[in-house]
Amino acid sequence: MEWTLLILFIAAGISLMIPSRLKNLKGWILSLFPFGVFVYLLTFIPVIDEQWLIERSRPWMADLGLNLHFMLDGLSLTFALLITGIGTFILIYAHEYMRYYSHTKRFYVYLLVFMGSMLGLVLSANLILLFIFWELTGISSFLLIGFKHHQENVRTSAIQALLVTTFGGLMMLAGFVLLGLASGTYSLPELIIGDIKITQHGWYLPILILILGGAFSKSAQFPFHFWLPGAMQAPSPVSAFLHSATMVKAGIYLLARLNPVLAGTAEWQTIIPLVGGSTMLIGAYLALTQKDLKAILAYTTISALGMLMLLIGIDTELAIKGALIYLIVHALYKGTLFMIAGSVEKQTGTRDIDLLGNLAYKMPITTAVALLALLSMAGLPPMLGYVGKEIIYEAKIQAPHIAGFVTFFGVVSNIFMVWVSIFIAYRVFFRRQYHGFKTPKETSHHFWIGPGILALVGLILGLFPHQLGEYLIQPAMNVIRAESLKVDLKLWHGFNQVFMLSLLTVIGGVVLFMLRKQIIPFFRKVNKKFFDVRFSDLFTRFLDGIMLFARHNTRIMQHGYQRIYLMVLFLSVAFLGWYQLIDTRFWTIGLSVGHLPPYVTLIGAIIVIATLFTLFSRSRMAAIISMGVVGYGIAIIYLIYSAIDLAITQLLVETLTVAIFVLVIFKLPRFAKLSSRASKIRDGIIALLVGGFMTGMALKARNLELQHPISDYFLNHGLSEGFGSNIVNVILVDFRALDTLGEVTVLLIATLGVVALLKIDKS
Template sequence: MQRGTFLTFIVLLLPLLGAALAPLLTRWAGGKAGWLLAIVPSLVFLHFLGMLGMVSEGQPITGGFDWIPSLGVRFSWLLDGLSLTFALLISGIGTLILIYAGGYLDGHPQQGRFFSFILLFMGAMLGLVVSDSFLMLFVFWELTSITSFLLIGFDHEREASRRAALQALLVTGLGGLSLLAGLLVVTQATGFNDLSTLLGSGDALRSSPLYMAAFVLVLGGAFTKSAQFPFHFWLPNAMEAPTPVSAYLHSATMVKAGVYLLMRLNPVMGDTAAWETVLPLFGGTTLLVGTLLAVRQTDLKLMLAYTTVASLGLLVMLTGFGSELAVEAAVLYLIAHSLFKGALFMVAGLLDHETGTRDVTALGGLRKAMPITFAAALLAALSMGGLPLFFGFLAKEEIYAALGFGNGWAALATLVAVAGNSLMFAVAFAVALKPFIGAERKTPKQAHEGPVSLWLGPLVLALAGLLAGLASGWVHAGFSSPMASAVAGRAVEVTISTVPHIGMALLLSAVTVGLGIAAYLSLGTLRGGMAALLTTIGWGPDRGFDQFVRGMLHASVGVTRIVQNGRMDTYMTVTFVCVAAVLLVPMILFGEFPAVPVFPDLQLHEWAIILMAVIGIGAVVYAKSRLVAIVSLGIQGLAVALLFMLFGAPDLSFTQFMIETLSVVILALVMTRLRLALSDHRPLGQKLFDMSVAGLCGAGFGLLLLKVTQQPFNDALSQFFNAYSRTIAHGRNVVNVIIVDFRGFDTLGEIAVVMITGLAILALIRIRAKPDAGKAKEIGR
């Protein structure tokens, strides 16, 4: 492994190592643990920052090593403009989140567990965005779902937290299965199992007849992860998690995993009618639904959560729109959103931590008590509102330049974007202004500015949104252009600056600001109207999720009562029917019946053995008691043992003799100890059905064995065992060497099965019927 490859591998492992040490470090360092653990993501950030020069010049960095060489699976990574930007956002914001969490959860008895979970998530998300191998991508994709489940349900004593965690896990977990199926279809369609090769394959996937199947399955994974309508409901419910989780997972990182996947696959799956119709349709719907639900809320975190849903919809709509400007707009908005939304979430948590409430209607006049928090909130809101000098302004200008009014579809998308951005403007300033201006309100806790660990993160992210807008040329050269190039699949140069350009985009921005101010001033009316509308509608996807889970539980109980009814005869019948179907159905469907063999000329003793087997079968069928049937059943085994002996396999014959003798003895012993009817009382119809099933199983096995014996014999294994039994295993008896050495684990497994069976038989024999209460009293007297 080369030095650079080894170093990147170690860097990817750093968050996982930090997670292992977090509980111990927290017990040792106490309140300073957040600052110390922040060193881990800061080192990751610096490592990836060092790659910025090469990647910005258009040179992707790949690396890795063979993971499962026999299957062609590699642990490999791809670092281009898209994955590197995500890695820097994850590690950079992660550094601030760990510091913030140290202050937010200071004194919490489970703070060490929290740090461990969030570092595990950080490692999973880093692995996801840098993965090149499909398998590696899926493994980290599912790991983000598992770790987010742990974080959302961190306060596991509250029912709401447990429900939200389970809901997020089920929704994103089902989406993960859809993604796995999609990646398998992509591999089947193209023959590639890594992103770097797939991205260089041109139209291989788009021209495949499997494209539509891959498209639907991949969208299933992306839409559930990035909370697209109608799967949006899990993200606001996830606000039951502590605020550091909300600020990190559900604004800057995890919920953008679906958007990342769509952006990553845009060069090979985009530019089709399906892509450019479905993504804008669902993205636009999600944008409107998210913003309308946001104005309904009074909880600061829920207001921000629903605008996150809306922002993800906007990103999906832009990614699917297809044009180069739309790709640039999506890239700019993704970066801007990560900065301002992470800051605002931390502001919401800081207000809750210092005042004891997140209800925007119960807050006011905190500007003097919390001046730094107010400054951070205002700066972040200015970027979210898309006002000049901020990076959010560049994103909004590029959105309107990309959509425009070129045709009816573009005009509709533009109107949706204006409406959504206007409502997000109103929510942004509701969060940033209403708690701080106006008359001071009495809060559950005496309000005061939080410690540096709480206001550092939001202030840095808010200032970053301003500095990125002012230094847009440098940001475009290092981040925006390489990222847009990776999403578009060709070289793209982003040139937009903070200097307003007179045109349609600026006019639409002005309209957005005007509508946003009007919505902000009438927020109470809008909230009441949405509340009335939702009450009228009643049902929603969140309630539908509960109904779905209850329905699945009832269905599973019903199915269990049918297939697990406690009757051994039912289990045996189902098992043998399935065996017969597996053996015979493929032969019937594909015409794979064996050729009719020529009946050989048999000698007298061979006829005698066959006759003995037939007599044994008749004895089993016509036996009047179960004990006689068991003894008669051993006749077939003895006949087979005689055949082995006659055809030169005395060791197999001896083994068969032992098995049949022991089986008959043990079964007879068990039958005498269990309280079973001596004779078979099944009705005639049941006997005929069971006989048919047994006959079909026997026919299936017989036909399968005939088919196998009619295939050309491959003696490669025979030659191998003959050549190496003596030289490697030092044994002359090839059969014994195979059983003991070459198949030693098989033999061990068979011994374990026999042992478990013996223990089960012993347990059955030792069962004693308990006397009923009446008899017990009589005995006592």
């Protein structure tokens, strides 16, 4: 089962290797991979029916408790089947759709990686693993949405989608970590099956809100909804895939998955229905005011996602059942409709519904397929959409506490949905006017096979809902509700309250459609007045603000003056050092340096004199040489106190430093007076501060009594464990080799710095 993921990622690699001879079969060849996975997953249906949940684990980062831990149960199987099944048709469709695009190689890689990540997301049995796949879908969808990246608005939309969903993803990660800490495990099966009570935990509310942040942003819930209409800038196959089986459904999956862990509280049953309900209404309403066919579909997706959220929030058995069915319904019809929208655009050159029309006679097959999908969208029999809508109405009527409220909004937004369905059917296919840019003709079979099959599946499942309920919905319900349930779906429920509501919905939709000439302009006017706040613009402005702040900040921090950098550096060292020096009062400063042999005193005196000479010298060369004298003097002191390695190093470094200085000096102008009196005094003060701190530290360190000096350890273990009698070297290459490794890295960075500085002139 875990191999299925690998197959899709391997397919992404294979897509690059398909020879150009087989170019005409590329989409077909690649579609075999998800199709194979789909068929393979189908074989799990009987297994899941018995076992409820299968787990597979492979070691990965065992130390961190993170393994490649996957699970398959009714819920993940439903999603996995949707992803691979619809993915198969998306690839076939893309084969034709992307034919005249450049860089299609990239496209297939992105698409298959996206598919694989999405499959990984629904199969993950570990919260952190789930997060990794979650972000992978975000990144690959960013690449897909931004595929036509030479257009600026495409880039903006892609970045918006990425930022919004990643922001939510990070919130979710924080929620996961809290959840992991509170429950003691990151394993989903343990959380779901183990009787872990998180709802009573003190962190419950933060955990819930953080995780909801992730789910809401990914599933385009209000007020995060704005990225989804922007994402329609993607090529149509991508839109069809994003809107139907993947990406936006991830949030729904997450909440359904965590339902046994987090649901059942007042917070869950308030926040989610509120957000979901308002998203449902806003999405349906905004769909009506759009002119772009894909935009209309995008807003109906938002509405549908809101409905799914609402159902998950209602949190009754019926509501969950409704959500699962509607999930499948929506995936089937929305995938179809987006592909149809792509075909229509290809054949007519426009997506504007004011220009489109009369396609029923020119593109009969496409029209038939679209009508099937629209029937499902409107929730009319005999489609699966009807079955779903009936259960949803029932769930809403029986919802605890908020039945009246959700039923009313449900009916209103469903009326809008019916209206939108009729509206699309009329405007695109049956209106006796056509102002498109091309003469439309029927598409090639690539364009209608995929959507056609998806629409037919919607019809067949509508006619035989019982099987769907028994084999897929029931196992999923079992896991979500953690009890054995019987799911019996029927197309026809008889004349009851729910049927009346359905009838009302359809009549409402038809009536509104009749009155469209009056209502649509009115809605558009209202829209202009009240909904003129464009969230995506707000978001862009917010981003611009951040960039401005960053630029401003950089200007202050990276001003480009070497002397100021150095001043900041030295002043901070002096400040922090002095603070520590004064703070650690229990060390006394020992002013007596003990008895010094006369030659040491002499060297000390030479060093001091050379230092003073450096300071007051009028010749640059002389200053450098006297600096060298200081260095050599110190090396000799090292030598006297038998730090031979240190002495040799000091000597060599001193020599090389002088040599480099000489190189540099040769190129500098003659000793010019560069600093004023004031700056000299300022530099002097800084130097005294730093030097004073170093002196103070040296004097304090002399009196420091530690229990066990670390040098004892090195002395005792140097030969026995490091196999060397030169302790300095053993420390450098063995005991403290990591430090040395760090220093070598610094050396390399310094090399890069030299290169960069030397190249600056040339650019």
